[in-house]
Amino acid sequence: MYHDTDPSIPHVRVIGGLSLHYGGRRMALPPGSHRLLAYLALHPAGVDRRSAAGVLWPTVDDARAAGNLRSALWRLQQVGCPLVRAEQTTLGIREVVETDLARFESWAGRVLSGSATPEDLAVDPGSIADLELLPGWYDDWVLTVRERLHLRRVHALEELSLLLRRSGRPSAAVEAVHVAVQAEPLRESGQRALIEAHQAAGNWAVARQQFDAFRRILRREIGVEPSAELTAVATAPRRRLAVPLPRQGR
Structure with a gap:
């Protein structure tokens, strides 16, 4: 998506x-500035300076945390491109700065609101498959956004599959929702979207196999059955073709 x-x-x-990244190259980040830049990128609306200092340096007193924040801010200002909007009581990423998180959020928002463009529908689902936020970071403020990103990705892929199916591209719909199902195999809405996409592509046997596999997983993992609604979708008789197929010659 870059x-x-x-x-x-x-x-x-x-x-x-x-x-x-700036000017077509990757910029070196000064030591001591990484956490502040990441925190601001995850909070594009801006943050309170005192709160940010407490979150980023929770093991020191307020005065030391405030000093660490000023030092990190000074280092970011030496990078060579405008990054941070610093005011007396607040900090934020400058409006001119783009983040990949904001780009993903914008794409997902258009898909989920029904205002997706043709370019939005053409996104490669594989590029969304491994959107892990700050891997190796385990701060609470990272974990919260990481979980939200994960759920939004799954929801957006399910909706993308529906939009692709409605636009007459069932194979692309299968590919999109398959990524969501891999991420959340017990999520019934994703399983239903995948089953319906297979059916739309004419692969009714594959759709039934998907349902049977999901039912086995549910029984094994949590001891329940698929909902009656999903069961009805998966076991519905195959629709007849509107135009009969030509007979094969003997």
Whole structure:
């Protein structure tokens, strides 16, 4: 999802790891500035300076935390491109700065609101499969956003599959929702979307196999059956073709 990034605009990546890109190259981040940049990228609306200091340096007193924040901010200001909007009581990423998290959120928002563009529908689901936020970071403020990103990704892929199916692209719909099902195999909404996409593609036997596999997983993992609604969808008789197939010659 990075191919059309304007190199003249600072771009902060937090998906797959923290990095800064500007002028067509990756910029070196000064030691001691990484956590502040990541925190601001995850909170694009801005943060209270005192709260940010307490979250980022929770094991020291307020005065020391405030000093650490000022030091990290000074280091970020030496990078060579405009990154941080610093005011007396608040901090934030400058509006000119792009983040991959914001780009994903914008894409997901359009898909989920029904305002997706043709370009949005053409996104490669594989590029969304491994959107792990700041891998190796285990701060509470990272884990909270990471879980939200995971759920939003799954929900958006399910909706993308529905939009693709409605636009007459069932194979692409299968590919999109398959990524969601791999991420959340016990989520029934994803399983239903995958089964319906297989049916739309004419693969009714595969759809039934998917349902049977899901039913086995549910029984084994949590001891329940699929809902009556999903069962009805998966076991519905195959629809007849509107135009009969030509007879084969003997």
